[in-house]
Amino acid sequence: MASWAATPICLRTAAGQTVTPEAWGSLLSELLDQMLAQRKIFLMHERNQAALEKLHRKDHDDEHDDIQQRVRQALADPSLPLRDRVRMACSLGAVFGGLLMAGGVFDDVPNAELGSLIRDAVHDLLADPGA
Numbered sequence: 001m002a003s004w005a006a007t008p009i010c011l012r013t014a015a016g017q018t019v020t021p022e023a024w025g026s027l028l029s030e031l032l033d034q035m036l037a038q039r040k041i042f043l044m045h046e047r048n049q050a051a052l053e054k055l056h057r058k059d060h061d062d063e064h065d066d067i068q069q070r071v072r073q074a075l076a077d078p079s080l081p082l083r084d085r086v087r088m089a090c091s092l093g094a095v096f097g098g099l100l101m102a103g104g105v106f107d108d109v110p111n112a113e114l115g116s117l118i119r120d121a122v123h124d125l126l127a128d129p130g131a
Contacts, residue, residue, distance in 0.1 A: 008035055019074040021126045024088045028095050028122050035099055036111045043107070078088040094118060 006038070019027070035042055075085050098106070098118040106114055 015107065018077055018079055019088075021084045021088060021128075024074070025122060025126045028091055029119060032095055032099075032115055032118055032122075035075070036115050039099065041113060043104070057108070087125045091122045094121040095124060 017023075043055075075089050077085070095118055098114065098121065109117075
């Protein structure tokens with residue numbers, strides 16, 4: 001429920017466009033800002049996922065499917081090198097892994113610091129090795 005609430009804003013930019021690694025980094029930065037602003041809600045959602053799934057709405061499923069489809073389209077775009085697409089997928093994992101999948105290990109880290117560290121990881125993944 002809450003974990004996808006922020007995503008449509010940043011993915012609207014991607015609809016129907018080729019998403020370069022640079023644009024992907026900007027999308028993830030916006031997503032990270034939105035998730036950090038609602039960090040407690042995301043953590044509560046992760047910790048209470050089973051209970052919240054019982055309250056799940058059908059219209060949310062459609063939104064969730066649309067977001068996943070847009071992400072898949074961006075990552076499947078053959079006009080981008082495979083290296084870039086794999087790194088874009090991994091960078092999405094860095095955002096969700098750093099905020100949600102690590103459990104409560106970063107609960108005591110301030111949002112600004114955690115956000116900066118996650119952005120560094122995303123940047124490292126998306127950086128052009130020739131630059």
